Amino acid sequence: MTAEAPDVSRVREVLAEVGEDPGELELAPIEGGASRQTFVVEAGGEPRFVLRREPAEGMSFASLALELRAIAAADLAGVPVARTVAAEPAGGRFGDGAGYLMEFVAGTSVAPRVLRRDELTTARERLPAQLASALAQVHSVAADEVEGLAGGSDPALAACELWERALDEIGEPLPGVEAGLRWLRLNAPPAAPATLVHGDFRLGNLIVDEHGLAAVIDWELCHAGDPVEDLAWLTIRSWRFGNDDLPVAGVGEIEPFLAAYEAAGGTRPEPERLRWWEAMGNVKWAVICARQAHDHLTGARPSAELASLGRRICEPEWDLLQLLSESA
Amino acid sequence: MQDRPTAPELLDAMAAQLFTEVREWVPRERRFQILVLANLCSVIARELRAGEAPSLEDTRLFVDLLGEEGGADPRGAAELLARRIRAGELDERLDRTIDRLRDHARRKLEIARPGYADAGPGGGS
Numbered sequence: 001m002t003a004e005a006p007d008v009s010r011v012r013e014v015l016a017e018v019g020e021d022p023g024e025l026e027l028a029p030i031e032g033g034a035s036r037q038t039f040v041v042e043a044g045g046e047p048r049f050v051l052r053r054e055p056a057e058g059m060s061f062a063s064l065a066l067e068l069r070a071i072a073a074a075d076l077a078g079v080p081v082a083r084t085v086a087a088e089p090a091g092g093r094f095g096d097g098a099g100y101l102m103e104f105v106a107g108t109s110v111a112p113r114v115l116r117r118d119e120l121t122t123a124r125e126r127l128p129a130q131l132a133s134a135l136a137q138v139h140s141v142a143a144d145e146v147e148g149l150a151g152g153s154d155p156a157l158a159a160c161e162l163w164e165r166a167l168d169e170i171g172e173p174l175p176g177v178e179a180g181l182r183w184l185r186l187n188a189p190p191a192a193p194a195t196l197v198h199g200d201f202r203l204g205n206l207i208v209d210e211h212g213l214a215a216v217i218d219w220e221l222c223h224a225g226d227p228v229e230d231l232a233w234l235t236i237r238s239w240r241f242g243n244d245d246l247p248v249a250g251v252g253e254i255e256p257f258l259a260a261y262e263a264a265g266g267t268r269p270e271p272e273r274l275r276w277w278e279a280m281g282n283v284k285w286a287v288i289c290a291r292q293a294h295d296h297l298t299g300a301r302p303s304a305e306l307a308s309l310g311r312r313i314c315e316p317e318w319d320l321l322q323l324l325s326e327s328a
Numbered sequence: 329m330q331d332r333p334t335a336p337e338l339l340d341a342m343a344a345q346l347f348t349e350v351r352e353w354v355p356r357e358r359r360f361q362i363l364v365l366a367n368l369c370s371v372i373a374r375e376l377r378a379g380e381a382p383s384l385e386d387t388r389l390f391v392d393l394l395g396e397e398g399g400a401d402p403r404g405a406a407e408l409l410a411r412r413i414r415a416g417e418l419d420e421r422l423d424r425t426i427d428r429l430r431d432h433a434r435r436k437l438e439i440a441r442p443g444y445a446d447a448g449p450g451g452g453s
Contacts, residue, residue: 031357164414173403173407173409173410174406174410175390175393175409175410175413175429175432176429176430176432176433178409178410178413178414179413179418179422179426179429180426181414182413182414182416182419182422183422183426186419244447304361304368305361307368308364308368308371311368311371311436311439311440312441313436314433314436314437314440314441315437315440315444317433317436318430318433318434318437318444321426321427321429321430321433322430324426325423325426325427
């Protein structure tokens with residue numbers, strides 16, 4: 001499914017308006033996030049910018065603008081980001097969907113490469129502390145510092161409701177996931193002061209170069225919530241890609257990571273709260289797998305890859321039940 | 329009766345060729361898709377070899393957790409169990425329910441990702 005690429009001359013026009021005209025441009029599509037189309041904008045054979053565009057029926061410009069405000073706030077707080085250069089509404093100069101141009105940041109966001117490539121050995125050593133520090137900076141942004149940031153006053157219960165509703169929409173019976181969700185609902189931690197939460201902080205949404213973390217990208221799930229959600233999501237087993245003994249994204253141990261988070265200004269999470277959000281992270285990944293398979297089954301997005309995710313639901317489901325059995 | 333190879337043997341052959349030869353023909357950035365297809369062949373082969381037994385064990389488990397009210401249909405029993413759990417009707421034995429549903433998840437993993445349940449942290453229990 002390939003929509004028409006954005007018109008190069010109009011992209012150049014947008015860049016010229018913000019004083020960034022790089023000359024003759026070429027747009028090269030790259031495999032990016034699951035929903036957004038991503039193009040590298042090249043000038044003179046060099047990558048200069050990245051253009052990301054929603055599908056025509058995708059996110060509204062208001063939601064996109066909110067995301068860009070969150071990125072700007074994170075940038076101010078010291079988080080390495082790919083800075084936004086320009087944004088256009090749906091039907092604007094980038095084509096059917098709303099989209100934005102950001103700086104090109106060199107590196108990879110393919111997690112297995114980060115975990116295995118020889119040239120990234122030093123990066124892997126530095127990453128745990130860098131990830132901790134970036135998260136502490138994200139969480140230093142209070143929820144009300146980003147205008148329009150959505151999020152309930154009770155993030156834990158809001159998460160229970162969100163994923164229960166998502167399960168209902170999919171309509172597949174998953175008693176293991178339901179049992180986990182029920183436990184989480186009955187044992188929800190009290191609300192903590194809400195901060196900016198990235199919402200999908202894992203290697204697949206970070207750009208890593210040979211020095212380590214180069215940029216935190218993919219902010220479309222950012223919201224106001226419990227900062228522990230980000231810490232826990234980074235440690236779920238699915239994001240270790242086989243490095244099971246290194247809970248922090250397959251690159252680090254939990255204790256030094258939490259110490260680095262605290263040293264960078266973060267609040268050390270209570271163990272129960274961290275485990276609660278780790279279990280919730282597994283619920284979230286199980287439901288996302290089910291939803292992707294559902295998108296294939298309904299014909300909305302036919303794909304063997306999405307179909308295969310239906311048979312991966314049992315991985316986070318197992319991890320969830322295992323975690324809760326240990327808590328009982 | 330079909331002649332050999334059996335269905336699982338055919339799938340094994342497909343998986344092997346996709347994993348080795350076909351993977352080499354495909355540009356590096358697309359190889360992941362070949363691995364997905366090869367892995368699906370292996371999943372289906374394991375499911376065919378396991379036969380009806382895992383499904384029957386799941387039905388028995390669901391019916392047991394429901395207290396003898398489910399039918400013989402695993403999907404129907406799973407739906408009823410999911411609904412009851414959501415409604416809080418199993419809250420008094422939720423810990424035991426969670427513990428026992430690990431067997432269900434483990435049976436799915438034995439087809440979809442053998443070794444996963446034993447390899448991870450806290451695995452093998």
